[in-house]
Amino acid sequence: MKFLTPTLVLCLLLASSLAWGQNAIDSCDLFDEGPNSTWSHVLTATTPDDPNSSSAQSLEIFITSLPAEGANYRVVKTVANGNWNNGNAVPLVLGLNSVTVSAVSFARSVKFQFDSGLVEFTELSLNGDALSCANDLDGVAMETCAGVDAGPNATWPHVVTATTPDDPNSADAQSMSIFVTALPAEGANYRVVKTVANGNWNNGNAMPLSLGLNDVTVSAVSFARSVKFQFSSGLIEFTELSVNGEVVPCVEDGCEDADGDGICDDVDPCVGALDSCGICNGPGEVYECGCSDIPEGDCDCEGNQADAVGICGGSCESDENDNGICDADEEVVDPSVYCGAGTTWNAALNQCIAEAAEDLCPADLDGDGSVSTGDLLQFLAAFGQPC
Numbered sequence: 001m002k003f004l005t006p007t008l009v010l011c012l013l014l015a016s017s018l019a020w021g022q023n024a025i026d027s028c029d030l031f032d033e034g035p036n037s038t039w040s041h042v043l044t045a046t047t048p049d050d051p052n053s054s055s056a057q058s059l060e061i062f063i064t065s066l067p068a069e070g071a072n073y074r075v076v077k078t079v080a081n082g083n084w085n086n087g088n089a090v091p092l093v094l095g096l097n098s099v100t101v102s103a104v105s106f107a108r109s110v111k112f113q114f115d116s117g118l119v120e121f122t123e124l125s126l127n128g129d130a131l132s133c134a135n136d137l138d139g140v141a142m143e144t145c146a147g148v149d150a151g152p153n154a155t156w157p158h159v160v161t162a163t164t165p166d167d168p169n170s171a172d173a174q175s176m177s178i179f180v181t182a183l184p185a186e187g188a189n190y191r192v193v194k195t196v197a198n199g200n201w202n203n204g205n206a207m208p209l210s211l212g213l214n215d216v217t218v219s220a221v222s223f224a225r226s227v228k229f230q231f232s233s234g235l236i237e238f239t240e241l242s243v244n245g246e247v248v249p250c251v252e253d254g255c256e257d258a259d260g261d262g263i264c265d266d267v268d269p270c271v272g273a274l275d276s277c278g279i280c281n282g283p284g285e286v287y288e289c290g291c292s293d294i295p296e297g298d299c300d301c302e303g304n305q306a307d308a309v310g311i312c313g314g315s316c317e318s319d320e321n322d323n324g325i326c327d328a329d330e331e332v333v334d335p336s337v338y339c340g341a342g343t344t345w346n347a348a349l350n351q352c353i354a355e356a357a358e359d360l361c362p363a364d365l366d367g368d369g370s371v372s373t374g375d376l377l378q379f380l381a382a383f384g385q386p387c
Helices: 006-016 373-382
Strands: 041-046 057-065 072-078 084-086 095-101 110-114 120-126 158-163 174-182 189-195 201-203 212-218 227-231 237-243 343-346 351-354
Touching (some): 072 095, 158 174, 158 237
Antiparallel strands (some): 041 110, 057 095, 057 120, 072 110, 158 227, 174 212, 189 201
């Protein structure tokens, strides 16, 4: 059960810097497997050993997507005599869903159960504390962590040593805790490797790692021994790795770490920060298409090309006379409809031409701006002549 203690909530808040991502319930490590196929996922708000369990318990979840058939939640809690009370199914809605369970006078458990893992959300909080799923957090890759040693072979390429026989506490219980934020597509495993009473090595079974907190404890014995934790992949990313309560440092003493990301500069793939385009110390989305200019040959950022009449993403295939009118349209449409204000279609030229200016004084034959004797004389001189 993943009961979210105030300490863990604080760690999640600090690690995530309150940056939420899109998540589905079935891929978020904060949700446990539910009691049955109807209520498949559960989020625990409190348990009786929490001194604040009798206080009001609240849940807020901002939902961005629901399965086609919808989804429900219900409140499950213990009552004064310790018996469980299952609340009614309540439909979830897109947007903010807020639930409050009233305060009581006794210690109790309170859980929120969900009937679908396909519910997607961007924000989740319990009792006012914003939570982040492990895959929202920025972790350090195991292969870049200086405190992790090279393993014995390609199957187990990385190892953390918990104790050796010269440690006076080697017989005590040994523990390892790792908060995993990312796993390779094929998953990853750990195993415990230790020496037994006669000094021989015992290799434990491979155990799958999961997103979120993974705790491992190796029981105490009565003899000095070695205990190691081996890992199957360097692509495991984590925000915290500790052995016996001591944090495993990922930065060597004295190594340069200019950007303070916990990775020594000589192995850091980016000394600085990735911009929104994934470029180390890049300028971000400053180009016409965000992270790039319009590709050569395209006319927009969607991969379209200009058609035969210059329309971006248009469907015209040819304009043989290069008059700006698609040939397919010329066959069925009066071309004059394409002529704008002040132009008219000239069939002889097969194009739009400017309209002649209107003659506002047709009797002004000599063009001096007035109708006078001179205009009459021109008219009489031309009168009777054949055209």
